[in-house]
Amino acid sequence: MRCGVMTMNKGSDIPLRVTADHHLAEEWELVLLAQGLSPSVRRSSDGFVLSVPEENAERALAGLLAYESENAAKLEEGSEPVDAPSLLVASAIAGLVILVFFSVTVIWMPNEPWFERGSADADRILYGEVWRAVTALTLHADVVHAVSNAVAAAVFLGAISTVLGAGLGGALVLLAGAGGNLANAYFHGSPHVSIGASTSVFGAVGLLGALGMARRRRRAFSRRRAWLPVAAALALLAMLGTEGQRVDVWAHLFGLLVGGVLGILVAFVAPRAPGLPIQWVCGSGAIAVLIYCWTIALR
DSSP states (O other), X not given: OOEEEOOOOSSSEEEEEEESXXXXXXXXXXXXXXXXXXXXXXXXXXXXXXXXXXXXXXXXXXXXXXXXXXXXXXXXXXXXXXOHHHHHXXXXXXXXXXXXXXXXXXXXXXTSOHHHHHSEEHHHHHHTOTTHHHHGGGOOSSHHHHHHHHHHHHHHHHHHHHHHOHHHHHHHHHHHHHHHHHHHHHHXXXXXXXXXXXXXXXXXXXXXXXXXXXHHHTSGGGGGGTTHHHHHHHHHHHHHSSOSTTOOHHHHHHHHHHHHHHHHHHHHHOSSOOOHHHHHHHHHHHHHHHHHHHHHHHO
């Protein structure tokens, strides 16, 4: 069996994936139809090609990654998916945190030294101000930057929450973003400054891809498809994480890689979503870390 991820082409519909397995292509199509999208499957010389309208590409890939990670977990452990309210809460919190921080730092209190004290300044991070790796995730230069990251964070943290739960998922996404910023600072050195939640967004993409891969590889019958979620994550990085003059491609890549490592670890340490008490501890801990880092930055 052969399957893969297609590159992005111009046009109203773009190809997302191709596979030699007609049943697998139909499965992808049904998953996207259930999400209210308009996918199509056609046969080509390469196999069966799944396509969606260009404006739905991000949502479609996120949905497929979430489905594959969740399905692999259920096959292995028989765990139930996280309930819909948890997914909605996680999505809402992710988007609102970004928009609220943008409103405070740019609109309501623009004269405060938010960007001076909180940006991921590589020189200062290397000097010991490691909290910047966290605070930079909440800063955005303009409304387009903030809204696009808020939407993406809501989509992908919601997807992560269906697999790991809102608390653990949120904590891991924050950790992946901070880890990506730290790696980016050490890679670039001085001078390099970055801001934005997109490092965490691609950390979530890496988490989803790695969870799907690791859990599939632990079952012999699914190993031929084990790398499919990783390929989808890399395709998403190529489509969304490399365009634009001010895009920090390396930050996106490091976020993806750190998220991938965390995803592999979690797949073996926590094969099913933890219970509510642990979710609360993880979620509260993530919020506490965020508040603590900003407290240090502004003191």
